[in-house]
Amino acid sequence: MLPIYLLSLRVPEGSVPMFEAALEALGGALDVGGPDEKGLVPLQLYLGEDPGRPAVYAQLSVAAMVTGCDVPEFTLELMPEIDWVAESRASLPALTAGRFWVYGSHVDRKPPSGSIPLLIDANVAFGTGRHETTRGCLLALEALAKDRRRKPRRALDLGCGSGILAFGAARLWPHLRVLGSDLDAPSVSVARDNAKLNRVATRVTLVESRGYRSHEISRRAPYDLILANILAGPLCAMATDTARHLAPGGRVVLSGLIRRQERQVLARHRAVGLKLERRWRIGNWSTLLLRRGA
CATH class of the missing domain: 3.30.70.2030 (Alpha-Beta Plaits)
Structure with missing residues (x-):
């Protein structure tokens, strides 16, 4: 433990x-x-x-x-040495976010018909699907998948945590190659295990990186889709790098911000050429979908 x-x-x-x-x-x-x-x-x-x-x-x-x-x-x-993971799992039922059905290994019922199941256990990595920001990103992914004219081929999940968003993208687009990164080494380890459990390990690569600094991130750029569910401050600080790593016409999903931070985050990303397409608000939390011009 x-x-x-x-x-x-x-x-x-x-x-x-x-x-x-x-x-x-x-x-x-x-x-x-x-x-x-x-x-x-x-x-x-x-x-x-x-x-x-x-x-x-x-x-x-x-x-x-x-x-x-x-x-x-x-x-x-x-924190006290209790098996907090087991305690958390026992109290976490499966949940839905659009077609996504997020569940832990303790859930013994079958996924609903037509759903996209994602197996994510509570662990040291952020992202069990229960936070409003994660759910907002999953809803954004599903909305993007409905646009059949644009199918992303390369995606980056920046600050991937448990890997839930990277796996969701991989399940939506069978030919998509996803790179997930996190600055927290234990989270990367957890995400790699989760990728195997969700049977996407051959299409989702996971690396440790602080922001866009990893050579692997630069090597695979540009990306048709970037997912960044982190915090408002880092989102603003990395706006220029985000725009630089997006392919023309590429989309970025930003979350980890509360409603009153929307204006700040949008202003910074508009300044580097990104335009708002849509937003999702769940409780006091916001998820933003932006696009780079063609």
């Missing part, structure tokens, strides 16, 4: 994007709550290894300096 470390802190609502970007450097899976009566937003980062308090403080100091606020107090603790 892998150890899980939990980093917890609260930051002013207006500074959330900058702290999200700062915490990205530590890897792991980030959970962002709603603001309390003082306007403070809780951030919880789940990590597969201990980054050390000095490293955490260094990242938070940069965000605090940029936003003009104090370095927030934080706790970093090893």
Whole structure:
């Protein structure tokens, strides 16, 4: 059983994007709550290894300096050694997102007729399909598949986590070759195992990479489809690279942002030549579909 470390802190609502970007450097899976009566937003980062308090403080100091606020107090603790994966699985029924039917290995009933089953167990990698951003991306994928005139041949899932979006794309388009990447090594390992379970390992390649830095990402470019379910800050920071790696007429699905961050993310991507085609909103979360001009 892998150890899980939990980093917890609260930051002013207006500074959330900058702290999200700062915490990205530590890897792991980030959970962002709603603001309390003082306007403070809780951030919880789940990590597969201990980054050390000095490293955490260094990242938070940069965000605090940029936003003009104090370095927030934080706790970093090893979570109790319970089999939290088994506990989570037991309480997670299968769910649907359009035609996608996402289930864990503990689910013993057959997939509904006509559905696209994806086997994803709760693990250290983000992406069981239950978060609104993941569901929004799955719905975006299904909408793209309905356009039979455009069939992507090369796709990139940036920040793939469990690999769920890469697998969904591979299941929708049988001839599609997908490259999935994540900066978190344990997540890449989990995604590779999941690819075998979902029988797409021959068409989905998974690599460790921080953003677009991997040689493999550059070698396979340009992409007809890019999926990026990460955070608003990193999405904006990588907008130029995203446009550069898209083929003419290519689409990009962006998520990991809340509604009030839409304007910021759209402005940055419009500035590099991408146009909004459609958006999905689930709760307070947004998923955006953009296209590069032909």
